[in-house]
Amino acid sequence: MILKKKQKTTSLQELNMNYNNRGDILNNSIKGIISEIERYAVKDGPGIRTVVFFKGCPLKCIWCANPETQKNTHxxxxxxxxxxxxxxxxxxxxxxxxxxxxxxxxxxxxxxxxxxxxxxxxxxxxxxxxGELKNVEEVLDTIKKDNSFYQVSGGGVTFSGGEATYQKDFLIQLAQRCKDEGISTCIETCGYASQEVYQDLLPYIDYFFYDLKLINEKKHTKYTGVSNKLILSNFCYLQDAGADVTVRIPIIPGINNTESNINDSIHFLLEHAPGCHVSLLPYHRLGASKYGKLDMHYSLEELAPPSDEEMQSLKDLFVKHGFYVTIGE
Ligand code: SF4
Ligand code: SF4
Incomplete structure (x- = not known):
């Protein structure tokens, strides 16, 4: 299923409305709920970065490596x-x-x-x-501690999660304050927020890392819990707006590494973002042990990560179609 640029459908408008009406109490507060703040990260955007993990996500991907960030509660x-x-x-x-x-x-x-x-x-x-409730200045103080590293490495802050846009008001305030301080900003996003959220974020975000998990809507719904219409539409919006977007595709064996999904992904990107940076992220099991600690069920116990050979052949395929491709970053 390929979306035309700027396509608007009734169901998409409904999705936007549902999202805006979900009544998240945290969005009316100046505090955000943060799972973790990781310093000296080198795989979450350019240079040395501080990664702020927001708690709460509208998706429930069955391969999620950070299950403790799915709920926006303690x-x-x-x-x-x-x-x-x-x-x-x-x-x-x-x-x-x-x-x-x-x-x-x-x-x-x-x-x-x-x-x-x-x-x-x-x-x-x-x-x-x-989960810890923090105000914008508290998080900013932690981010600012590594200013000297950002300057020498071209790094900055990365908003991750969970899904940072799930706490949109807190995120926008924090991103604004980072820009006030001259700190480079990056967001890792699943794309499932209203278009207005991305519009509001655009002036304050330097780099978008944008997940493209499955192009088939039914399969996307099956494995993540939500339709991908809003996600694909927002991707087109960011492209049209001239945002710096890196596409991230997690490679989950048996789920989205099928020939049809890879071909659909290539066709979608050729139409909407030819030549863009595609980051292929091999499935890993680092988050599996956290599920039991939260009394959650991990359904991929038997799943092995893709081989280096498979990752390389996927990379070659995307490169053949004119994309700049990295593996694992
Ligand atoms: S389990 Fe721990 S956190 Fe929960 S109510 Fe009891 S003491 Fe408090
Ligand atoms: S029983 Fe275990 S979890 Fe409870 S206080 Fe003792 S060491 Fe901690």
Whole structure:
């Protein structure tokens, strides 16, 4: 399915409306919920960068390597290999949300109010809280610590997640403040936000890393939980607006490395962004162990990463069609 540039359909307008009406309380606050801030990153845009991982994402990709960033709420994580079985956390929890079974601590997540009493009590750090509320200046202060590295390397800040646009007001304020400070900005985005969000971001974002996961709408919905109409439309919008966009394609064996999806991706890009930078990202299992810590199910337990040979042959195919291609960055 190939979208024509600037194509607008009723369903797309509905999607935009649904997104704008979703009533995210955080968007009315000057605070954002941040999963992690990683310094000295070198694979998330040019130079040395600080990566701010926003919490919350409208997609639920089954291969997601950061499951702790899918919900934009605090989430308790349990690390069984660190637990010494002292059970102090069970005794101190005011909500009686913790219990013990043969494999360790069990969390009753509907009782947990994320009060952090247990995480502060556990000396083994076997219980940790994912998600911290921070205001724009707090995040900016951390970003500014590495200004000297940005200057010598051509680096800056990268907004990642989760999906940074899910907290659009906080993101736009933070991006504005970074530009005030002369810091280069980059966003890694799934593309699923209203066009107005990207329009508002354009003056404050230097580089867009834009995911293109599956071109077939039904398959996209099956594996990510949402249609790709809005995503493909926003991609065309950014191209028309002259944004600096790198396309990122995660290569997930058996899901999107099929001949038809690769050909559809090439045709879509030839039509809308010929010669662009395509970054091929091989599937990896680094996030798999986090699912259990969140009581989430990981459905790709048996899936192996693509071979180096397969990645190289995919790269050759895109290069043959005139794209500048990198693997893994
Ligand atoms: S306090 Fe920490 S180490 Fe002790 S039982 Fe609870 S999680 Fe395990
Ligand atoms: S965060 Fe608070 S409510 Fe939740 S399990 Fe820990 S102590 Fe109990």
């Amino acid at each position: 989430q308790l994580m349990y690390w069984p290999t660190r637990c010494i079985g002292c059970k102090k956390c069970i005794q101190i929890c005011p909500q009686k949300a913790l219990s013990w079974n043969t494999t360790g601590i069990m969390i009753n997540r509907s009782n947990c109010i994320s009060c952090n009493v247990c995480t502060n009590t556990c000396n083994s750090q076997a219980l940790t809280m994912s």
